[in-house]
Amino acid sequence: MTTMTKKADKIDRLAELMQTSEVTSGASLWREAMRRLRASKMAIIGAVIIALFVLLAIVGPWLAPHSPSAQTWRGEVFANKGQFVGARGDNWFGLDHLGRDMFSRILVGARQTLMVGVVSMLIGLIVGALVGVLSGAAATLGGRTGERVDTVIMRFTDIMLSLPSLLLAVSIAAVMGQSLTTVMIAVGVVQIPIFARLLRGSMLVQGSSDYVLAAKALGIRKKRIVLTQILPNSLSPVIVQATLSLATAIIEAAALSYLGLGNPDPAIPEWGVMLAQAERFFDNEPMMAAYPAIGIIITALGFTLLGEAMREALDPKLRG
Known part of the structure; x- marks a missing residue:
């Protein structure tokens, strides 16, 4: 009994040592990635765009010079017989078709756009990560039951991935009805198979690593290996994908x-x-559509630039 206790204590000490080594290695990887990000112009530009967008979304409603819903200049718009009022002192971006201040609406609309993008991404990330962990753990732990569970989950995600993302989102939104919550759920559901497949694939790669083989040789339980070793080391690509998915979520939500x-x-x-709303008046006043379109494009560009820079910084093939 004493011998078994000593052996168990030795295995636990070795496991803790190995885990500490992996944590140190992981920390070093992230430190190196942060160093590369700070030196990347693409990452800096993306981070600046995102920071400005988030700041605008937070303080925009307080910076708006006018109420975004008040039709203060409605009479002036109708008096001009369809001739829209352009940029001027009181209205920096002009007026829309109902006499509302476009600049104020752009500022306030940034918060709604950010909220839709972030919530949609979180829905896809959380649910997709749970599905990916279940599938990856089943495949890593092995056994007939694990293989069957992995196969069923992956075939279901393949079906979802085979459908065009926007078509799937439109179908979900049409079934659930018109609302902002519907848009967030629809876009989030589209992201689920992407995160699930990515995390599952990353876990399979980590499952064949040397430290996993060493842990198995030491007799450590497979479930403990999955939760304490494989899963934490599989999250890097998921974090990168979350940044890229924010850009996609904003575009699809706008669509x-x-x-x-x-x-x-x-x-x-x-x-x-x-x-x-601006589509009907594009011939007479294209700037009504240009302002929100430019905002969407620049915001999506910022998340894309930062996400691509993070991917390159965390890619071991690109590290010098």
């Missing part, structure tokens, strides 16, 4: 709002809804 599946209240500014 659903443009198709009329977003917020049913047109008085509440959101960049996708503003694009839909």
Whole structure:
């Protein structure tokens, strides 16, 4: 009995030592990645764009010079017989078709756009990560039951991935009804198979690593290896994908709002809804569509630049 206790204590000490080594290695990897990110112009530009967008979304409603829903200059717009009022002192971006201040609507709409993108990404990330962990753990632990579970989950995700993302999102939104919550759920569901497959593949790669083989040789339980070793070391690509998915979520959410599946209240500014409202007046006043479109493009570009820079910084093949 004493011999078995000593052996168990030795295995635990070796496991703790190995885990500490992996943590140190992981910390070194992230330190090296941060150093590369600080030296990357692409990462700096992306981070600056994201920081400005987040700051705008937070303080925008307080910076707006006018109420975004008030039709203060409605009479002036109708008096001009369809001739829109352009940029001027009181209205930096001019007026929309109902006499509302475009600059104020752009500022306030940034918060709605950010909220939709972040919530959609979190839905896809959390649910997709749970599915990916279940599938990856089943495949890593082995056994017939594990293989069957992994196969069923992956075939289901393959079916979801075979459908065009925007078509799937539109179908979900059409079934659930018109609302901002519907848009967030629809875009989030589209992201689930991406995160699930990515995390599952990363876990399979980590499962064949030397430290996993060493842990198995020491007799450490497979479940403990998966939770304390494989999973933490598999999260790097998922974090990168989350950044890239924010850009995709913002674009797809704007597309659903443009198709009329977003917020049913047109008085509440959101960049996708503003694009839909501007479509009818594009010939007379293209800037009504240009302002929210430019905001969406620049914001998506910022997340894409930072995500690509993170991917390169964490790629071991690109580390010198």
